[in-house]
Amino acid sequence: MATPTAPPTPTPLSLAELHDSLGDPVLDAMNFLNEVVARFPDALSFAPGRPAEGTFEPEDLARHLRSYTAYLEQELGWSRDQVRTQLFQYGRTNGIIHELIARTVANDEGIEVPPEAVVVTTGCQEAMLLTLRALFARPEDTLLVSSPCYVGITGVARLLGIQVRPVPEGPDGPDPLAVRAAVRAAKRAGQRPRAFYVVPDFANPSGASMSRAARELLLAVAEEEELLVLEDDPYGFFVRTGEARPTLKALDRGRRVVHLGSFAKTALPGARVGYVLADQEVVGPGGGRTLLADELSKIKSMTTVNTSAVSQAVIGGLLVESGCRLREANSAAVAHYRTTMDTLLDALERHFPAERRAELGVSWNRPDGGFFLVVDVPFTADHKALELSARAFGVLWTPMCDFHLDGGGTRQLRLSCSSQSPEAITEGIARLAAFITAQITGTAA
Amino acid sequence: MATPTAPPTPTPLSLAELHDSLGDPVLDAMNFLNEVVARFPDALSFAPGRPAEGTFEPEDLARHLRSYTAYLEQELGWSRDQVRTQLFQYGRTNGIIHELIARTVANDEGIEVPPEAVVVTTGCQEAMLLTLRALFARPEDTLLVSSPCYVGITGVARLLGIQVRPVPEGPDGPDPLAVRAAVRAAKRAGQRPRAFYVVPDFANPSGASMSRAARELLLAVAEEEELLVLEDDPYGFFVRTGEARPTLKALDRGRRVVHLGSFAKTALPGARVGYVLADQEVVGPGGGRTLLADELSKIKSMTTVNTSAVSQAVIGGLLVESGCRLREANSAAVAHYRTTMDTLLDALERHFPAERRAELGVSWNRPDGGFFLVVDVPFTADHKALELSARAFGVLWTPMCDFHLDGGGTRQLRLSCSSQSPEAITEGIARLAAFITAQITGTAA
The missing domain is CATH 3.40.640.10 (Type I PLP-dependent aspartate aminotransferase-like (Major domain))
Structure with a gap:
């Protein structure tokens, strides 16, 4: 065998030959979400479940x-x-x-x-x-x-x-x-x-x-x-x-x-x-x-x-x-997340009062705590809808279909309010309400 | 279905039902080594490939x-x-x-x-x-x-x-x-x-x-x-x-x-x-x-x-x-490992000069660097031998058979000198020489 004299041309690997988890829709979905977040840095985001940074300092x-x-x-x-x-x-x-x-x-x-x-x-x-x-x-x-x-x-x-x-x-x-x-x-x-x-x-x-x-x-x-x-x-x-x-x-x-x-x-x-x-x-x-x-x-x-x-x-x-x-050390964090979730629920209520949401077919749950709630909408809330929401309305969320293994959640979106200020939540829900309303009534952005 | 009134007796899991890697000889070998090291804390150890701590301070x-x-x-x-x-x-x-x-x-x-x-x-x-x-x-x-x-x-x-x-x-x-x-x-x-x-x-x-x-x-x-x-x-x-x-x-x-x-x-x-x-x-x-x-x-x-x-x-x-x-930042570490390996090789040479090692059937390699060398011996250097070495001679090493997938290395032992002082290496090789000699000549410890 001769040692090659010219540098070999690198042969790419084929994705089809790599482990099949790499083609999994779950992993692709996560990549898509990260990519959308990166592409629209100015959008207000209810997408990631990041904790609040509180009073943390590097020191x-x-x-x-x-x-x-x-x-x-x-x-x-x-x-x-x-x-x-x-x-x-x-x-x-x-x-x-x-x-x-x-x-x-x-x-x-x-x-x-x-x-x-x-x-x-x-x-x-x-x-x-x-x-x-x-x-x-x-x-x-x-x-x-x-x-x-x-x-x-x-x-x-x-x-x-x-x-x-x-x-x-x-x-x-x-x-x-x-x-x-x-x-x-x-x-x-x-x-x-x-x-x-x-x-x-x-x-x-x-x-x-x-x-x-x-x-x-x-x-x-x-x-x-x-x-x-x-x-x-x-x-x-x-x-x-x-x-x-x-x-x-x-x-x-x-x-x-x-x-x-x-x-x-x-x-x-x-x-x-x-x-x-x-x-x-x-x-x-x-x-x-x-x-x-x-x-x-x-x-x-x-x-x-x-x-x-x-x-x-x-x-x-x-x-x-x-x-x-x-638990005691987290009392300020507990109060923070209570405020953000309350703010989120209040803002949804303001934009979609009972009569209006019945008319539009919009609803949501009221969790007892945590970072997340789910909004039901009468349209497909998929990756395409998310992209439109980010581009035309400046607001990000997570399609619930990404969390289902069996094809459910196509008309649901997850909102996370964990790391946002009350002001950002209020503004973000105003944008989200505009997006949802436009999707339902056909109003242009 | 009734909620049980008495606490259930916990049923143990069966190892045979867990993933078969847990019964793998490699994992068992690592556990055995850790256990021997823990059981003989006063033995001088050529077993683990731990780096030297140098001048590190928590600050x-x-x-x-x-x-x-x-x-x-x-x-x-x-x-x-x-x-x-x-x-x-x-x-x-x-x-x-x-x-x-x-x-x-x-x-x-x-x-x-x-x-x-x-x-x-x-x-x-x-x-x-x-x-x-x-x-x-x-x-x-x-x-x-x-x-x-x-x-x-x-x-x-x-x-x-x-x-x-x-x-x-x-x-x-x-x-x-x-x-x-x-x-x-x-x-x-x-x-x-x-x-x-x-x-x-x-x-x-x-x-x-x-x-x-x-x-x-x-x-x-x-x-x-x-x-x-x-x-x-x-x-x-x-x-x-x-x-x-x-x-x-x-x-x-x-x-x-x-x-x-x-x-x-x-x-x-x-x-x-x-x-x-x-x-x-x-x-x-x-x-x-x-x-x-x-x-x-x-x-x-x-x-x-x-x-x-x-x-x-x-x-x-x-x-x-x-x-x-x-690489430059490691110049002191390079010098340290050079000294420890030189010390190890010198000590082996002192205890087993050319004629003596030919007579006993003992030999070793002389690596150009790194942490490890291998000693060939004319007896089985397995877990049982290691236990004897630790208990009766106060010195630890690693059986090379643990690194073979195909049954080799039964008459070889690995020595690591990376984290020992020159004094500990000198004393440890004296103990190792006594162990090896006793194994070959039947001398009691």
Whole structure:
């Protein structure tokens, strides 16, 4: 074989030869949304579910780091060398702030798990990746998801080639009886339902929440059908009206719930720190017992080795500063999100009073909290409509069809008000009302 | 259905029902090693490939963060609000320090890629995960690996169910002609060889390196056989004797090389920041062109969303402080690793002079650099032997059989001297010599 003398002409790769998740409509939809947002930087945006930046300043990072090292030295009695190694080196696969997290979820949620059941992850997204990889082994293993559904979970399932079966939300949100029916239908179809993914509080995208009774019933269904529940609860603190409800994990006496946690909304998205609470026992072939968290650790060693010690130290310091009571530390954020959602609802009401909206065929839900609500419209609210809305009306939102696996949501749009000022929300809803009205009445922009 | 009145007894999960990667010998081997290290904390350890901590102090993190924000404000002219958002929020999927990385690899390695071809990852491990997921689509798609092989790549392949074919290293390290033969054998067996994974400099675990001629030949083979090369080069800076050799990516004129990068050894393992250089073009079904980096971004949005902005800012600051010349910034580290490897080789020579080692049947290689060397012994150097070595002789090492997919390396042990002081190396080799001699001559400890 001769070494070539002229530089070879690079041959492009063919997308058709790459993994088929890359052609998935979900991933394409996300790309389209990002691209529209980038193309219309001056549009007012109700599209992304970004948290508000509050009083954050870059200098806070150094303070959080100091709080964490002071905790190690003063509370735990570590030497300077131990602290240096903790921040510098590769560390424990399942994380270094697992004890602080266990203390925080006990204080905030009444969840009692041993620190060894906590896996600290690179954001909640890695928590989903590890959990699905561990639990789904055979081609017939099936994930049930409450639908409409957050694309992060269906995207991971796609990467790993895991079958997904949507369970339609009821009028009161995720529906335990529909879950039971779906489990049974899946079994009849030769599938093995392994777990049900649900956001019980202020779901993304629908804004719906489960009642306390529905939570108890879901756990009973899980017990009866030998199903695990993957609980994702990033918005639970952000109550607008009424009382906070207990998480599924706080109610879980049969160890049926794997709790997927995030600090992105309650602390700092830029740190990319999340966690899994996985206190389920696993029995090996020789009878040896581990926790599911130990098994997730084996997988994590092959995805990210461990979560950034620097990021964990920042979040750890923030937890120490809060006395491991993050709910209290979020009281200003809770008030902010209450105001933004109230402002959004008021503005919708002003532009579409009862009579007018009945006439136009427009309606929306009134979530008890969280970042999102859904508007029903009598026209197709797809990517084309979004592009028109951005270009001609200067307002962005998210088509609900992107969150459906089974073709629903074509006449719905999701609004997020999490990171906007009240003034921007008021102006944005004025623009949205103009867009919606024009679509229905044929009025030109 | 009645809600249960007594708490259900938690039913344990069965390991046999979880994903089969969890029973993989590679993952079990890693667990065993970690467990032995933990059980014998006083043993001198040549086991882990941890980088030296040098002059690192926890306060350096705050300085790196300030260097990064100063770069944004002063060099790029960003406003305070933009800087705040950059550190606080969810960010660009492919990272925020891609331009600094592109500048650094140009300065340090002569690699010229556009910043858009850089994907910033949560350590090099995520770089492997994204790259394998994108490139491997069908059951017949096969990954070739130079063997003995780093377990991180074979572990990811196991998670994703990707077939792996080992290509034995030759006496001069990874062998292009063996790669060509393996590609052809794979094709004859109905497999589709997609890529070859190799560590060209001071490989983990063997310590072997490819000559410049072998690098050129490997690229020619890749061109001829339409194979991609996954180059992993964490140790390339750490030259002990002779000159640094060009990376495969620096020699790559046919865009055959996907370069997997790490800052764990050259900057800070605790930040968990790595990268992929993926400048290959990808053609879509409609003829649209993207870079492979853009496709990796779609997958990354489903594994970790983005790499911690805090971690990227720390590494970004460190790059800014070095003038994007990390090789020069590593001159003290290069000298350290040269000294530790020299000390290790001298100590082996002292305990096993030429005549003695011929008599005992002991030998070792003399790597030109890096962290690792391999000792050949005339007895089985397995997990049982390691346990004896730790308990009775107070010294740890890594069995080479853990790095072989095909049953080799049973009479070899890997020594890493990267994070030990010269005194510890001298004492550790005295203990290792006692262990080896006792194994061969039957002398009691």
